[in-house]
Amino acid sequence: MSIDATDRAIIEALQGGLPLVPQPYLEVAQSLNLEESExxxxxxxxxxxxxxxxxxxxxxxxKLGMTANGMTVWDVDDAVLNEVGPKIGALPFVTHSYKRPRALPDWPYNLFAMVHGSSREEVEEKRQEIVAIIGDALRASDTLYSTRILKKTGLRLRKKGD
Amino acid sequence: MSQLDDIDRALVNALQDDLPLTNRPFLPLAESLGITEDELLTRVKAMRESGVLTRFGPFFDAVRMGGAFCLCAMEVPQDRFDEVNDLVNAHLEVAHNYERSHKLNMWFVLGCDTKAGIQEAADKIEGETGLQVYQFPKLQEFFIGFRVAA
Incomplete structure (x- = not known):
């Protein structure tokens, strides 16, 4: 879609979040000199x-107690990736699952699946379900646990002229 | 871990669904949980302040606005970690950033409203840090969702 100046002002006003008030859209609209309906x-x-x-x-x-955050990465035969990918994405404990490019020779993995659990043992158990789904098409895998959140702000647009 | 009661947990789940574009968008949710709109807002504010919720608002998709997101990784020497972290996080394009247990120990997402902005930001980070930025753009998405036991 194309974004005009008003859309951009709306995005800039909302990228930090929606005000936690009973009429949040009205409050944002007033701050931008717009009607709520617009x-x-x-x-x-x-x-x-x-x-x-x-x-x-x-x-x-x-903070919700899901303290083990495992980014599981997989080197899956390209021929079957589109077949196993949706099955892995449909697992209840997988929050994000993507096909991504390899960076050879350092990084052979083409499938990423984020697995959250209350412990690393739990993540390891869940990982085994992914191993079973990929089966013979699995060539290598690894799990990268997050050890610290360094930043978490979400998408921020540069103001025009920045 | 924060102490959340059952209503908080139900709220965490319900607030991950799309909020309606109505004049009083929180009201139907408050009614369905048997609490007042004010109590709902007080609970959401408390969870924002304690960090249980990192954000509440629209999730913008840079791709649909003509831009892009890209997952990136770097191998940062331990003795330079804090310095490099400051350089990386200073970029507005860095939407989030995690330390991970691997040789590639810093993983961040670049988000821009232009496609060229991703490469520009990655190039700047490489120039400032002298370290390679591996780019892992998503080629295909298989699923997104998250629920806590309510």
Whole structure:
């Protein structure tokens, strides 16, 4: 979609989050000198186009007790990746699953699946289910545990002229 | 771990679904949980302040705005970790950044409203740190979702 100056002002006003008040859209609209209905109409267009995925909360897995955050990475035969990928993505404990390019020779992995658990042992057990799904097409794998959140702000646009 | 009661846990789940574009968007959710709108907002604010929720608002997809996201990784020497972390995090394009247990020990996501912005940011980070930035753009997505036991 193409974004005009008003959309951009809306995005800049909302990238830090929605105000936690009973009428959040009204408050944002007033701050931008818009009618509430114009703001929500524009947000609806952005949702339809996919520019906004959803208006929702981002949870901190650590604070919810999911203290083991394993980025499992897999070198899967390209011929079967599109077949096993959706099966792995559908596992209830997999939060994100992507095909990504290899960076040979250092990085042979082409499938990433994020597995959260309350302990590393739990992540390892869940990992075995992925091993079983990939079967003979598995050539190598690894698990990278996050040891620290260094930054978490979400997408921020540069202001024009920055 | 933060002490969340059952209503907080139900809220964490419900707030991960799309909030409606109505004048009082929190009201139906409050009613379904049997609490007032004010109590709901107080609980959400408390979870924002304690860090249980890192953010509440629209999730923008840079790709649909003509831009891009890219997962990147670096192999940072331990004795330079803090210095490199400051250099990387100073970039507005770095949406989040995690330390991970691997030779590639710093993993961050670049997000931009232009495709060229990803390469520009990666080049700047390489220039400032003298370290290689591996780029792992997503080629295909298989699923997204997360739920806590409510």
């Amino acid at each position: 703001l929500t109409d524009r947000l609806a267009v952005m949702k339809e186009s996919g520019a906004i995925r959803r208006i929702a909360a981002a949870p901190n897995h650590y």
